Amino acid sequence: MVVTPEKVNAVAGSKILLPCSYTCTISGVTHTLVEWFRMMDGREEERIYKFPNGDEWPLHATWMGDVSKCDASITVSDIKTNDSGRYRCEVTVYPQKKHDIGYLQLNVNSPSEFAVVTPDKMDAMAGTTFLLPCSYTCTISGVTHTLVEWLRIIDGREERIYQFSEGESSHWPLHATSVGNVSKCDASINVSDIQTHDSGRYRCEVSVYPQNKQDIGYLQLIVHPRTDLAVVTTDAKDTTVGSTALLPCSYTCNITGIRHTLVEWFRTIDGHDEKVYKTTHRKSLRPLQVTWVGNDSTCDASITISNIQTHDAGRYRCEVTIYRHDKPTMEDIGYLQLNVPNEPEPRDATPTPTPTPAPAPVAGIVLGVIAALLVVAVVVGFYCWKKRQSQAREPEVPPQEMQPMNPIG
Incomplete structure (x- = not known):
């Protein structure tokens, strides 16, 4: 049984999916033939696509189906208003030669x-x-x-x-x-x-x-x-100038047969990618002070950036590639926006008042008075010191000897 929607609407100039699926319970199918037709203005039907040949007819149709999943869908690019009409999806499976049709009404509207x-x-x-x-x-x-x-x-x-x-x-x-x-x-x-x-x-x-x-x-x-690789990062990260910012990145941990895991960090500046870290180097690849803080055993691919500056703001991406034994390589990417404000946030909500310097004339007068007082103090001190020195050098006058009294006198 073939299943299509009754109606599909599209806007002129866009690419539209014409979905078609069919029953998957038939066993022993070796070959599947899918054909798409359209009928316009009551005219005879014309074939627009055939699978597996992949031929293209008046419409630019592309195969989007998967016969292993019983999907026979196609897309039509640059659809026009005159492409409106009735379409049909025909599916035939061999060697059973079972056949069914699904019909679909396409309406293409002007923008x-x-x-x-x-x-x-x-x-x-x-x-x-x-x-x-x-x-x-x-x-x-x-x-x-x-x-x-x-x-x-x-x-x-x-x-x-x-x-x-x-x-x-x-x-x-x-x-x-x-x-x-x-x-x-x-x-x-x-x-x-x-x-x-x-x-x-x-x-x-x-x-x-x-x-x-x-x-x-x-x-x-x-x-x-979830057995497929999936990298997870936060959408955005806010930090301040001079701080150390953690850029978190993790990835799926239930993948088997891993031989080697490669983690790379990039930053996009002016439309160009700049690699800032690679696990094989285990060190920063540019002036950014990058440190690895991840852990392969826990599927952690995080890094830190020290002494953040405003010019370090931008879009970062974490790329994880897993190489496996005798299996295809797996790769996924996570993006993160790092925001750094122009100035660091104040540490104390109450700012310390800054003393206002005295005007220049007042400051000169104060200094002059202080200098005069110092001079006076030095002069007085020097005078007192000289006086003490002169007194210390002056000899003592010996007491006069007692003269015998003149008996006559």
Whole structure:
């Protein structure tokens, strides 16, 4: 059984995904043939794509499917308004020669019309919080109410996972949170702790009132297991001049068969990358005072930068490459924005008052008086010292001897 959506909307000039999947329970399949056709203005159908030949016809179509996962989707680039029409996806499997068809109505709107836009395909890592982006045309005036609904299609069934209406939100099987803003025509959501079984096809439906206009955007989400390498860093780091900043970076620890792990840190300045650290060197590669504080055994690739200055601010990235025995090399990157204000923050909230210097004339008078007093003190001291010295050198007068008295006198 072949499954396609009933309707897909696109904006002229964009690249649109035409999704098509089929039943995967047939065993012994050795060959799969996929053909896409379109019918325009009631004319005969024309083939626009064929797999596995990969031929291209009037539309610039690209294969996005995977027959091992029973996916027969294609993308069409630079879609035009006259590409609107009815499309069909035909799948045939051999040697069973089983065959089925799915039909799809494509509506291509001009950019000035109401249209919902989502990316064709996105990849996520299990266990992370992931953004499902969705935006829509903002040129419609007089909108008083906007309704946003997110649905996912799993095993051929649709289930609503989120609804936003008049500021109220509801949560269904997935833990979804609105991060959009209807005033900016943004209907995006975040999905927390996403898992591999959440892989599937999602759609974002937006309706505006009282115009009663509606459009849908489709997105194919692929959630990879945590056995793949994933590097995690903080989005931003704030520090002060003269301090030591920790740049945290960690990566997946459940990878087997590791032969060697390489960690490199870069900084982007004026559009150019500058390597600031490499684990094989174990030292800083530029004037930055970089120190390795990571640990391979705990999958920690963090570094510190000492004596931070304002010119050290910028966008840093942590690259981790894992080389394995007889297995493909794995690599991932984490980005971090380092912010350094121009001046260090004051350590004490109460600043110490600075004494105000005396005016120059007053200061001169004070110094003059002090100098005069010192001169007077020196003169008086010198006079007293001389007097004491002269008294010490003056000989004592011996007492006069007693003369005998003249008896006559």
